[in-house]
Amino acid sequence: MTRLAVPLLGVLLSTVSLAPVAFAQSGPGGRALAPGVKVEVAPAPGSGTAPQPGKVDETALRYYARIGDVERLEAEIARLRALDPTWEPPKDLFAPQPTTAGVDESPFWALVSAGKIAEARAAVAEQRRQTPSWQPSANLLKELDLAEAAGRLRGASDTKRWQDVIDAAAAQPEAVACNRLDNAWRLAEAYAELKQTDRAFDTYKTIVSQCPSAKERRDTIFKASRHLSQAQIRELTALGATANPAAGEDYAAVRAAEAEIETGRLLERAGTARPGSLSASDLAQLERTIREKQDSGGALALGWYFQRQKKYAEAQGWFAEANGWSPSDQAAEGLILAYAGLGRKAEARAAAEPWRGKSSRVDQALKSVDPPRGGGGRPAGPQGPSELDQALARRDFAGCLTAIQRAISRSGPTVALVQQRGWCLLELKRPSEAEAAFVEAQALAAREPVRGQGAARNSVRGAAEAEGGMTRAQENAYGQAIARLSTGDTVGLTQDLARLNLTPAQKAEVRASLLSTEAGRALEDKRYHDVLRLLDARKELVPEPRNLGIMRGWALYNLQRVEEAYKLFKSIDDRLSTRESREAVETSWKTIYHDW
Amino acid sequence: MSGVSRFLRLSVLATALLTAGCGGWVRDNLTQSTTPWRRVQPTALPVSLPDNPQFPIVAARMRSTGAVYKSYSVVLGNPTALPGENRLTVDVQTLPDSLFGALVQPARVFPVPLYTLESLTRTLAAEFPDMTATVADAARRNRYGDYDYAIAQDEENTCVLAWQLITDRARMLPERIEAVRLEYRACGTSRNPRVLLQPFDGLVLILPETVLEADGLSGL
Known part of the structure; x- marks a missing residue:
């Protein structure tokens, strides 16, 4: 996600409790930006009745320039332009500034930038105690107010106090804006959870018509799909694809969102x-x-x-x-x-x-x-699918057990039948019994040549030879290993793996499964270096699937390697975007840019 | 001079001692974590079940969580073709044996109350998919007191889920034991749920110290 800081647009949440429409442009003479979207104009708090040209507060701008935070710098430039369209960034923005008399606000901005709002407040209070004549800049105070309001909103949302979310947004409308999109999503969700679907819909409409980023519009539509009807999603998509297009943004992905959501819904139903x-x-x-x-x-x-x-x-x-x-x-x-x-x-x-x-x-x-044949005495030649064939073709594993039980009652157990019983038990999530079946098959295999099998069967597939180039003994061992994995017997299986009679491919598969299970445990135990060590070892055996890629990302994230985590989440999300990957990208992005 | 030198040497030595091993330090966050399951022989279980050819013991496992919890899982035979294992699980919660253990305890491995209506509904749907489940109105009683249960049925099979929390430390449990949680899940071909509940009705807890039976206390 090449997520540049979104220009602030002067988009404000105004009179949340009075108007169903949330955002408004704060530029002079705000305009209705899309059919059906009412826009109310509210001045930015602290900015007076109207912004005065040439009087914008450049404190934050200069701070971001000095520390080289380009993302925030761009956002601040856009915000100031929205306040005063005639304003231009100072040409000496990156030039060293002479030390001015008075108090340097940089340390407070550093704390704000790091998300340490309480510390910033305390530092401001301490500075005022030391320098009673000093007044913090309006911009700094506003940033502190906004950050605190956003914190209250998120806290209420995290604990599902939906009315409090709405109240927090109403108390500090600027906390809900395009550059604080997560807050806007949370507000819409709060409306939806309180069954105020119209207001949720209005909020989503305002986001997709006002916020210029195509990706954010698309993400908003996906978020909204949890709460809105198909018709509303259609309207939202149309709005997002056409309203207020920004230069350089490609809204094709927004247009495709509705179809993707609908396909997802239909596939879910197909399931x-x-x-x-x-x-x-x-x-x-x-x-x-x-x-x-x-x-x-x-x-x-x-x-x-x-x-x-x-x-x-x-x-x-x-x-x-x-x-x-x-x-x-x-x-x-x-x-x-x-x-x-x-x-x-x-x-x-x-x-x-x-x-x-x-x-x-x-x-x-x-x-x-x-399929394995019971007793080996069935005549060769054309025949219809057996009861067991049919059950397996239907993936009816209960039917498989019943068919095998009948076959065994008719003509006694064979290695193949008992093995197949093991596989069907595994499918029925009965791994302990499956393991017992493979053990039984192994014991039978040891006796089978003595008991003798039908000549026709032996000539086709020999008692010791199973499909795929593995022997019966190897299939039994493999079945037991899979069953033990399912029961969580990772320690015992790790100890026994070297001794098991498995093909190299089977051994690698089982070892890879053991390593991923161990990595999961390490993540639960917060042993993040171990997670990476285990996943690295696994990656040498088999390619890493996306779920383990996300696990790796969280380990990196928790080791404070957030940039690496973000890149990994992003590459996974770019290939196939799911809720899990989107949340991972969002969380890591916000951590990097302190956009909480 | 020699005093200063000695002081410096001592300071360096003290710093070295204090920081020794810092490079290998890790946060000790594993004492409260849950170990992987490991197999145990049925004889090592803290419970004995009455012989029942329908529900033989197929496998037994145990794991611990911190020094406080030991959990046992006994997989029983399942004579049906239904998904899911028949099983008895036993969680034994002991009292911590040190001040540190009392201060730092792992999260409880079972919820109390054991079930709410919502969590029971979810559990029954997961355990017995495509079956009609009902929660029994009245509790049943085994050696360790009352327990609750639910029944699920389809055209051919019947299943039961029973659960029990033993916390009577004043009379039944040894002083080292805080609580014992039992859960039993069995599917069978009998239409009579009582037949399926027989193993749970007849189980005997075998902890190092004696657990007294509820009925034996009635005359006390």
Whole structure:
């Protein structure tokens, strides 16, 4: 986020409790900036009835210039210009200033800039005690008032005292402005939480029409989507994309926000997988958006939506799209199961080929194509999908358990059946029983050659050989390791890992999982150096997923390496913006610029 | 001169002693944290369950939080095809054994009250998805007093969730123990929830010091 300090615009919150409209330009003759947005003009507190040309207070400006805080300097220049359009920044802004008689306010500004408002107040009071004739500048006092009001507003918001949020904003309208956008969002949220949706809507409208940054307008629309109806979001988007365009800002992203929100809502509903949970028009819209954006994640979600409804052809189509746009083992898994549902086993095997032996989810999905057979005595030749095939294709793991139980009752346990039971138990979040099943399968494997298997089966896949180039023993060991990971047995598993009979790829996968679990624990324990150490070790084995990237960012943040944290959060957010990544970016940005 | 020199030497020595190890200092924030789960044998559990072929002990684990809490999780067999493990969890809260321990205690590992209507609703929805759950109107009683429970059912299965907090330090608990929290979750194919509750009704706590049974106190 190249978030330059937003010009202050003279945008004020005026008469919050009286008018539903929050912001106003404080420049002379403020104007209604968009249809339906009423603007009330209120002078900035401390600025008198009207700003007098040539009388702006440049104290803060010179302070920011002296310390080289360009972001705040730009914001202050914009603020002063809004107060007095004829004002120009002094040419000697960066020249050393002669020491003037009287009190140097720099130390107070330094405290304000660091967010140490109480200390700044105390320092001002102490200075006044020492120099009774000295009066702090109006600008300094105003900054202190604003910072305190913003603190009250945030405190009320954090503790969900919504009416107090509104009261705090009403008491200090300047605390709610484009360069304090978080406060404006909190005010809108307070209205929404108090069911004053109209006022929330008005506040959001004012933000997207007055604040020039396209990114902030877009973020505002996303925030508003939690509280507003679809029609209101549409209106907000139209307003944000057109009202008061600022030079150099591209509002295309604002225009796209509504579609993104709607796609998100529809995908969420698709996730419920109830037949008919999406209307035909919703579905058509969703499909169109996903195709336009070539959104592989959306295609996967749609694939599962159809797969759960046993519409295997549609599911196969969407999994194929996802795989085409961005090949992944998740897309391959869906393709395999969809083909299995259609009875097209050769194509399912072909879809699995690039991932066979490299992805446990693909190896598992393949079992719906070549499932373990009970007893090994089934005749070879054409046959329809078995009860177990069908359950696995539906991802019906309770059905899987039932089918295996029936098969075992019919013809006794086999290694493959008991292993499959272990995988289904894992899916049902019963890891302890899953581990026991893999242990049982291991014991059976030791006996199986003695018991003998059907010649046909052995000729195809031998008792010792499983899919993906791993042996039965390795699959059992792998299943046990995954089950132990699920039960939280990280210490025991770490100790045993070297001895386990796993393929190198499995060993790396298990070790990576152990390291990420340990990193999570280290973060909880506030051992931030350990978090980085563990994540670094993990990164040498496998690429870092975004959730661990965010974990790394918080570790950096807590180690006061805030700039690094911000860059990391920003790069994650730029790739795929989620609430979590947006909050991380926002928090680190505010910490860097003391914009709390 | 020699006095000054000695003073300087002593100062340097004192500074060195005071700052020794500063480079390796870390904030001691781990004494209150929760350890990872580790496996234990069923015989090491502070509880014994009546034999029940439907609900055999599949695995047992324990972890501690600070020096005050020890938590045990006993995974029981689940004869249904429903998701989720059948289990008994036991949290034992002991009194701190030092002044420091009394001053710096970890956050409680279980809430009190154990459930509110809202948290119970959330828990039941998470434990028994797609089942109809009802909270029993009347408490039941085991060896350690009254406990509350809820029942969830679908067409084929019945599940129970029971919870109990033992805090009677005056009569039941040994002086070292502040409280014991029990929670039991079981799904089975029986339609009768009492059958599912039998293990919870018959459990016996085995702490180093004797926990007296509630019914044994009625005549006192």
